[in-house]
Amino acid sequence: MxxxxxxxxxxxxxxxxxxxxxxxxxxxxxxxxxxxxxIRVTSRLTSIELDTLRMWERRYGFPRPERTSGGSRLYSxxxxxxxxxxxxALDQGYRAGEVVGxxxxxxxxxxxxxxxxxxxxxxxxxxxxxxxxxxxxHDLARVRAELRQAAVMLGPRRFVVEVVHPLCAxxxxxxxxxxxxxxxxxxxxxxxxxxxxxxxxxxxDRPGAPRVLLATLPDERHGLGLAMxxxxxxxxxxxxxxLGVDTPADQIVKAARSHEVDAVGLSVTLVSDLDSTKRxxxxxxxxxxxxxxxxVGGAGGAxxxxxxxxxxxxxxxxxxxxxxxxxxxxxx
Ligand code: B12
Numbered sequence: 001m002x003x004x005x006x007x008x009x010x011x012x013x014x015x016x017x018x019x020x021x022x023x024x025x026x027x028x029x030x031x032x033x034x035x036x037x038x039i040r041v042t043s044r045l046t047s048i049e050l051d052t053l054r055m056w057e058r059r060y061g062f063p064r065p066e067r068t069s070g071g072s073r074l075y076s077x078x079x080x081x082x083x084x085x086x087x088x089a090l091d092q093g094y095r096a097g098e099v100v101g102x103x104x105x106x107x108x109x110x111x112x113x114x115x116x117x118x119x120x121x122x123x124x125x126x127x128x129x130x131x132x133x134x135x136x137x138h139d140l141a142r143v144r145a146e147l148r149q150a151a152v153m154l155g156p157r158r159f160v161v162e163v164v165h166p167l168c169a170x171x172x173x174x175x176x177x178x179x180x181x182x183x184x185x186x187x188x189x190x191x192x193x194x195x196x197x198x199x200x201x202x203x204x205d206r207p208g209a210p211r212v213l214l215a216t217l218p219d220e221r222h223g224l225g226l227a228m229x230x231x232x233x234x235x236x237x238x239x240x241x242x243l244g245v246d247t248p249a250d251q252i253v254k255a256a257r258s259h260e261v262d263a264v265g266l267s268v269t270l271v272s273d274l275d276s277t278k279r280x281x282x283x284x285x286x287x288x289x290x291x292x293x294x295x296v297g298g299a300g301g302a303x304x305x306x307x308x309x310x311x312x313x314x315x316x317x318x319x320x321x322x323x324x325x326x327x328x329x330x331x332x
Contacts, residue, residue: 035076036074037079037080039053039075042073046080046083048083060097060100060101061101062101063079081104081149082103082107085152086100086102086107088111094110104148105198108151108198109201111152112152112155127146127150128166128170131143131147132167132171134146135171135184135187138187143187143188143191144191144194151195151198156199156235157235159199160231161232161317164192164196165228167188168192171185171188192227193227196227196231197227199231199234200230205239206239208329209238209239210239210262210263210327210329211259211260211261211262211263212233212238212239212241212263212295213255213261213264214229214243215243215245215255215264216244216266216267216268217247217249217268217276218246218247218249218276218280219276220245220272221245222271222298223244226242226244227242232317233324241255241261249280249283252264252284253288256292257289262291262292262327262328263295263323264294266284266294266297267297268297268299269298270299274300274304281306285310293312293323293326296314297315
């Protein structure tokens, strides 16, 4: 039986000879489009010496690159990412034996926990652009990788303020003008939540730190603002108590009492029914213990027209800082 595909490809073979096996191997070894990198490129990308890469492979079995037919090493994008984190951990004082071979998740945590302010300060702008472009291509792996890398490079606070917040705002705009669809927004929300959760796993309750309960009222499903705030508070030595979205007001009061919080933070978007939100806020003011402050943040907060000095309307990160500065310090 004839095979038309084979015939077509046989006809299209050019007259001049194709590349030799060695040429193909060498081209493959340096072709970033396939996300495979030669040892030389990997060394340059990660600032790790060629000999060190070979030695780790022998000693720790990592990285274990693929080989071309000619035997040259081909490192994957994941190898490069892990190696960059290993390099950061080494720069922070870890020994190779402690970090080489750990997973990217473990390394990210190590590097974050031990990093002070990242220096020199890298800029977040390329990340926002790259994530948006990956979102439009449905390249979920790239979205996750970019967010993970930005979190490590910038640190949790800058990651929230300079990456997740502007990304959400931009995706909201692109969604309302029809450039992006709801699936893009869901994808970004899920990936952002996941990364914010990883960041939170590095924090534990600090004895003596003030506590802030975070929730949204019934029918408000936007929780990313709260998840950002959770990380932001944790980096400000405040213990966040994340209750989540769509929470009945009486449950917020009960949780505020049982967790002995100093403030309750509500996130309100423009989607919220503002009259019902106002009623809930007034009810909360009456029911919460007097020493518990009430913060209302998110784009809908300012639209509520609440002029009650017991309610703090918070719209910017600076205002979040001001609100934090009013929290009492507890005796340990
Ligand atoms: C992600 C998202 C979703 C996700 C939410 C996922 C999740 N689990 O959170 C999903 C897909 C569920 C969703 C659904 C909807 N969404 Co939506 N969504 C967004 C998006 C892109 C980001 C939301 C967000 O996280 N904002 C948080 C940050 C980015 O916003 P922020 O308010 O400025 O917050 C700042 C501060 O106020 C502070 N902060 C926030 N909260 C708090 C709380 C406290 C206590 C403090 C101190 C500080 C603080 O943090 C930020 C930094 O300063 C926004 C776009 C946008 N610009 O917000 C649209 C947006 C809010 N959604 C919109 C709409 C229309 C909807 C839907 C009605 C769509 C639909 N037809 O189904 C539904 C409604 C669902 C509901 N009943 O709540 C519109 C609202 C427009 C309007 N004027 O009404 C927006 C603005 C998009 C747009 N441009 O059209 N959405």
